[in-house]
Amino acid sequence: MRGLGTIINALAIVIGGVLGILFKRFLKERYQDTIIKATGFSVVFLGAAGTLSKILTVRPDGTLSTGGSMVMILSLALGALLGELIDLDAQFERFGEWLKHKTGSDGDNQFVNGFVSASLTVSIGAMAVIGSIQDGIYGDHSTLVAKAILDFIIVLIMASSMGKGCVFSFIPVAVLQGAMTALAVVLSGFMTDAVLNNLSLVGNILIFCVGINLVWPRTIKVANLLPSLLVAVALTGIL
Template identity: 30%
Template sequence: MVGTLLNAGCILAGGIAGLVMKKPLSAANQLFFKLVLGLGVIVAGLRLAWMSIASESETFVEVFQRLGLVILALMLGRFTGAMLRIQKASNRVGRFAREKMSGVRPDNANRFSDGFSVAAALFCAAPLAVFGSVADGFAGYFWPLVIKGVMDGMAVMGFVGMFGAGVILSAVPVFVFQGTITLFCSRILLPWFEQSGWTDAASAMNATAGLLIFTVSLIVFEVKKIEVSDYLPSLVFAPVLWCWLL
């Protein structure tokens, strides 16, 4: 829950900063934060993936075996996610937010509630919300959510000028959504894996989440547009493949 608490705290801090600051961040500062956050995503994702794979492997052969199964899980997950149209659902959230932002006016009576709904939808639908919460729940690895928190906080700073203080309340649904995933992983799934003899399952999910967190950096740096949400089913395939084939 540490990551979720910090994420919610960053949203609150960003909202307060947005209300206090009279000018938005300069383009140079925005570019700097983008670079730092992108590098942070790379390090956090690859570190989680490596720790999860290496902790369960005794030889380089086993490392490559587990890495290969993670890649296979990603392929199967991508295919399943595309069939379920998970990314399309995520895109609808983005379109909803853009429509609300394009139609915002200072005299709009729904400005407060619109700001809350836009921020909550965007922050909860972000891929890092799920992948980071999984890592926090299984391994107590909260850094992806810290990075997401900084991103959310910077976004709130901009949203406050458009929608007012309503966006700050988005910290509540973010806390509930991510906290639920984290607690489900740590209090329900992890004990169940251990009782079922699937001792590698949590590491498999963490390794997969780590690689998916890494791919977010490609979006941050605008290298490639990846439909990350379609890979969510990979988190189900990875533990099955690890526990059945190794």
């Protein structure tokens, strides 16, 4: 069943978030702050490792060579321009405020921040993109199941310090991964190795930026960089 991987992923996020909220009751505020910063640094290194794996290759003589720099720079620059024009960051926050009101959480000052931070952490990146495409083209859920386990842990930790807004990060995951799976079914012939590599490269850079925001809040408008993924796909054919 195509799409099963996304369903499993969304359920894992909800369960992890609920457990994190229950766990939060036993944590003092200073512990919560330390945990979220530790999570942020973990996400930074996950993003950095994924990015380096795509731009560095080992030559037969053992030396390193780099590639993908042009795609990386152009994708992020043009994507940032498009994102600022649309202002996706503000759209995410408005949706978070709407959820906050609809769930009766108006007194929760961390709700929107938790929703946005958790959503951007688990919605983008190599595993989200490649896993959704594998699910759509081959019906292979293995990558998304592995991602579900990681997201369960990440959202559990984030919810333990940032509250129930993190639980609702299952919504963008379900929408974005579901859409990518559906598109992969339609555009299966277009999803070449080069397209997947460029998507993975840019996605991992965005994950790195999310980690930066967890350690130093509101440093980067990561949502406004999301169009970079579309630009990376377009540049694959051009470059």
